[in-house]
Amino acid sequence: MPRRPRPRTALLCSVADQGVAAGTNIAVLIVAARRSDVHAFATFSLVYTVFTVLLGLTVAYVGQALVLEQGGAESVARACRSAVAFTAVAATALGAPAALALWVTGGGTAxxxxxxxxxxxxxxxQETTRYAFSTLHRPHHALIADVSRLAAVLPALATQPPGAGAPRLLLAWGLSALPALAVALWLLRRHTRGAGQDPACYLRRDHLGRRFAVEFGVGNAGSQLAIIGLGLIANPLAVGALRGATTLYGPMNVLFNAATGFGPPLLNRAGDTRRAARAAGAAGGVLAGVAAAWTTVLLLLPDGYGRALLGDTWASAARLLPATGSQYAAMALGTCGLLTLRVLRPRTTLPIQLVFSLASVGCLLGGYALGGVLGAAWGLCVGSAAKGAASWLRVTRLLGAPHGGLRLPSLRPWRRLPKHSAAGEGRAP
Incomplete structure (x- = not known):
């Protein structure tokens, strides 16, 4: 079996892989916007948001539990094969009948x-294989597959005729995953040959992917589902404008993911809770400043360059930049606040996510009712600001408690649990 990469090489490959994956999503939306008119891109954005929700659920239910898998090499390999097989079977079981029913229904969105x-x-x-490689401590293989994905999807979309419809763009986008999936499966087979698989283990009641899915649903999916509902019930063009504006903030999403992924170990080195909170607050302030600076750059961008990026969608997306920029500044502070809570007392994050994600949905819909698409964008900003304020208020209360000056707890609580099996059991981070 080939040797694992050195720790420093593995870290660099993990960071590079995250960047490539995020860059691919940004590039997909930009190229799709340039190859379609504003109505087709609105439909594409709506459907792509549906995919984003399904992807988040898959990552929560399968991927996040998989990366916590412990045990011997054969047990881990079996878990990886089971995760990939389950995803393929479940997605086919969901997709095939849905495709038939929607095709019979007809209509542009259907x-x-x-x-x-x-x-x-x-x-x-293909996305699940990324988590399998992470579990196998071979992030360079995930990077190879994701680079293949990026190299295939951009030409596939760019060669579509101008004014291409959303169904054609989606088929080109999806089929372009074949080369990356083939590469990933070949590499995975090299490291898991003979391990066997048990996809049914993901249907067991004790699979903690269910908890991950619930946390995703209350923490991230709520506003996305509200945007989908807005497009289906009210105006699909609203989805296109909102997605177009958020696409321009793709670099900020990369920074947020990096903070979430690498922040806890760095905060743990602070030694005590107050120092960690100050470090997280400083990071949040820096990220908010970066969001404000990026917003300024976008506002000063000439229309010609904006249209080169988003095509016809630029005009509607540009109107939302002040609101979206303010939202990302609030998200920067909120992300670091929740990150601090996850280090200080992890159980406190779920109630905040639940309450204020629902509040964000209400702000989104209320803003749309009062001010259309622009009102919806400002509603999202208000919701993000409220969640950030609540998270830092909770941090302040924890620091004011008698235990506020104690050293930080361990950031690897699952190591205190009994070793779980290849059935995909684990615990939420």
Missing amino acids: TALAALALVLPLALT
Whole structure:
């Protein structure tokens, strides 16, 4: 079996892989916006948001539990094969009948959703292989597969004719995952040959992926589902404008993911809670400043360059930049606040996520009712600001308690639990 990469090399490959994956999502939306008109991009954005929710659920239910897998090499290899097999089977079982029903229904949005359903197994299974490689401590293989994905998807979309419809763009996007999936499966087979698999283990009641899925649903999926509902019930163009504006903030999402992924170990080195909170607050302030600076750059961008990025969608997305920029500044502070709570007292994050995610949905819908798409963007900003304020208020209360000056707890609580099996059991981070 080939040797594992050195720790420093593995870290660099993990960071690079996150950057490539995030860059691919940004590039997909930019190229799709340039190859389609504003109505087709609105439909594409709506359906792509549906995929984002399904992807988040898959990562929560399968991927996050998989990366906590412990045991011998054969047990870990079996868990990886089981995760990939389960994703492929579940996505096919969901996608095939959905594609048929939506195709029979007809209509622009239904046909685009049918196209997504057809390619869903390819996209979701390729994503699961990334977590399998992470579990196997071979992030360089995930990087190879994701670079293959990026190299295939951009030409696939760029070669579509101008004015291409959303179903055609979605099929091109989905089928372009085939080369990356083939590479990933070949590499995975090299390291898991003979390990066997048990996809049914993900249907057991004690699989903690259910808890991950609940946390995703209350923490991240709420506002995305509200945007989907806004497009289906009210105006699909609203989804296109909102997605176009958030696409321009793709670099900020990369920074947020990096803070979430690498922040806890760095905060743990602070030694005590107050110092960790100050470090997290400083990081949040820096990220908020970066968001404000990036917003300024976008506002000063000439229309010609903006249209080169987003095509016809630029005009509607540009109107939302002040609101979206303010939202990302609030998200920077909120992300670091929740990160601090996860280090100080992890159980306190779920109630905040639940309450204020629902509040964000209400702000989004209320803002749209009062001010259309622009009102919806400002509603999202208000919701993010409220969540950030609540998280830092909770941090302040924890620091004011008698235990506020104690040293930080361990950031690896699952190591205190009994070793779980290859059935995909684990615990939430």
